[in-house]
Amino acid sequence: MDPEHIPNPSTTAPPSARLAPESGSWWDYVDSRDRAGGQGKAAAQSTGRVSSDAFAMHMRNLMRAPTLDVDVVAHCNLKCASCCHFSPAAPPTFLSLEDHERDLEKLARIEGVATFFDAIVLMGGEPLLHPRLPELIRATRRHLPEVQLRMTSNGLLLKSMGPEFWDAMRSADCKLVLTMYPTGLDYEALFELAQAHGVKTGVSGGGAEGGVVSHLLRTPLDEEGLQDPVASFNGCPLGGFSLQLLDGKIFPCNRGALLGIANERFGTTFAHEEDDYLELDAIRSVEDIDNMRRRAHPMCRYCATSLDERIEWRRSAIERSSGTNGSCARTSANS
Numbered sequence: 001m002d003p004e005h006i007p008n009p010s011t012t013a014p015p016s017a018r019l020a021p022e023s024g025s026w027w028d029y030v031d032s033r034d035r036a037g038g039q040g041k042a043a044a045q046s047t048g049r050v051s052s053d054a055f056a057m058h059m060r061n062l063m064r065a066p067t068l069d070v071d072v073v074a075h076c077n078l079k080c081a082s083c084c085h086f087s088p089a090a091p092p093t094f095l096s097l098e099d100h101e102r103d104l105e106k107l108a109r110i111e112g113v114a115t116f117f118d119a120i121v122l123m124g125g126e127p128l129l130h131p132r133l134p135e136l137i138r139a140t141r142r143h144l145p146e147v148q149l150r151m152t153s154n155g156l157l158l159k160s161m162g163p164e165f166w167d168a169m170r171s172a173d174c175k176l177v178l179t180m181y182p183t184g185l186d187y188e189a190l191f192e193l194a195q196a197h198g199v200k201t202g203v204s205g206g207g208a209e210g211g212v213v214s215h216l217l218r219t220p221l222d223e224e225g226l227q228d229p230v231a232s233f234n235g236c237p238l239g240g241f242s243l244q245l246l247d248g249k250i251f252p253c254n255r256g257a258l259l260g261i262a263n264e265r266f267g268t269t270f271a272h273e274e275d276d277y278l279e280l281d282a283i284r285s286v287e288d289i290d291n292m293r294r295r296a297h298p299m300c301r302y303c304a305t306s307l308d309e310r311i312e313w314r315r316s317a318i319e320r321s322s323g324t325n326g327s328c329a330r331t332s333a334n335s
Contacts, residue, residue, distance in 0.1 A: 065118035066240065069243065069245065072133065074124065077157070081313075081314050085258055089262065119150045120144060151177065166198075175199075176200065181212065213313050227305075231305070240294055259272070
């Protein structure tokens, strides 16, 4: 496997792997009832019922223009528990400039793409970890000159970024969106720093006013895929709204696209089917993308969204050397 590629479930799932219950980082992705019972997998089958609040949020998101997220790195320097990008579980993984440009060229050829997405979002993982980030920013703007461009970061490395980064952000008109976590970081100073470099700023996550993230959303995963895909999709806060570009494919959500990270780290056996994504080469117009994002997919059977729970924000307790994890913050960038 190319070390620069984020793992794909269809190519990394071991034929008969089972979850290791002692893998503490996995607990960020299973139902609390399983944890109490000492099991290492998500609950068998949930009720399949969708709360009215979850369904209302899902429908509101489908009414909005979607974002297209590009993980320029898979790993992160913060490691929030239950990250829906599985970043705490990911080894250091960097998107290559060549692969990024290949996907951008194909994306730019799709009819109507310039105005379809709310934004193309460079993220991760933590994007500031990428050693060639300025080149990736410039390449994105070069291939997609009319799209809204954003980069989402936790801001921990922002003060260490050099002139080349700031020049790229400013010249590409790339908006810096910070997700504010309770780490003690002086975010006000970071906003002032960006604005001093002529870079637009915004806030992601943390509630209606876009404040500090206090809680994360944990959606238990069912390795055996016994959930009702339609019910899971209808209760999903991000499915069909935060689309993911990965290895020449567009997926309807981040978590589903990145299940390969869980397979590689935890020995799970999540798998993609052809109906879970669109190949860039096969997309004729944005109508194909819009139709794809508005329906359930086979991989929705892995998410027990009726068992969603809010957990207090925390870092993953497991170090990468002994097994890392992730958790899922519910975020929505303010334009």
